[in-house]
Amino acid sequence: MVLSIQKPTFLHNQWGCPLTGKGPFYTVARMKLFSFCPRCGAPDPIFEQDKRVFCPSCNLEYFHNVATAVGALLVSHGRLLLLERAQEPRKGKLALPGGFVDPGERVEDALRRECEEEIGWKTDLPLSFLGSFPNIYRFQGIDYHTCDLFFVIEPVYLEIKDLRLDPQEVAAVHLVPLDQVSLPDLAFESSRRAITLYRER
CATH class of the missing domain: 3.90.79.10 (Nucleoside Triphosphate Pyrophosphohydrolase)
Known part of the structure; x- marks a missing residue:
């Protein structure tokens, strides 16, 4: 199931994205949410299966693996x-x-x-x-x-x-x-x- 969250309640993490080190990076429920794509900067990348980040703008796939x-x-x-x-x-x-x-x-x-x-x-x-x-x-x-x-x-x-x-x-x-x-x-x-x-x- 693909989940695209438009207006979640975010908890801010001051350390930024674990991939690029740049902020903002947020946590909601059990999922890790980028507010923007860490490669192209497009807003609202798509999240699925609690680990996959996909950006439709540049086709980035990032896996937050175990x-x-x-x-x-x-x-x-x-x-x-x-x-x-x-x-x-x-x-x-x-x-x-x-x-x-x-x-x-x-x-x-x-x-x-x-x-x-x-x-x-x-x-x-x-x-x-x-x-x-x-x-x-x-x-x-x-x-x-x-x-x-x-x-x-x-x-x-x-x-x-x-x-x-x-x-x-x-x-x-x-x-x-x-x-x-x-x-x-x-x-x-x-x-x-x-x-x-x-x-x-």
Whole structure:
């Protein structure tokens, strides 16, 4: 179904269009709306399927596709490492180490990089793929649809005192027995589902 919105109620995003960096760029409901075509400037491009932008004036097709993210279940002697988020979205909530995959990066390398950046933990231990789950990452008024891939790493030794936290991203870390992890305290639904899947294995 093609949807052309003429007079929606917009929420302004000061950072502009994610394609060109130019404004204005708006969010309404679950859809991302350009007020003007980012290539030719024609007004009111057409949106469909929550991801495709089409401009009839210059035939531009822009796809706001799903982003890839990774998460690590670091499990040591039945304890799961959880981070307390230091920034939005969901500041103060718990999360697994992880983040977005950079362009040209393997998901395995992205996971190791995120562990090193967030908690100063560098490892060559094997990664065991657990599963993937869809997620919505809301940041500054924009919903980013992601596919989150989760891997299990089981170090023999893991202690909080040996970690170096990035204070801009991580307020604190906790080693929690798996059967005591409170799923409602997790920031993202995909992480809740991953932990549930691991518990059921």
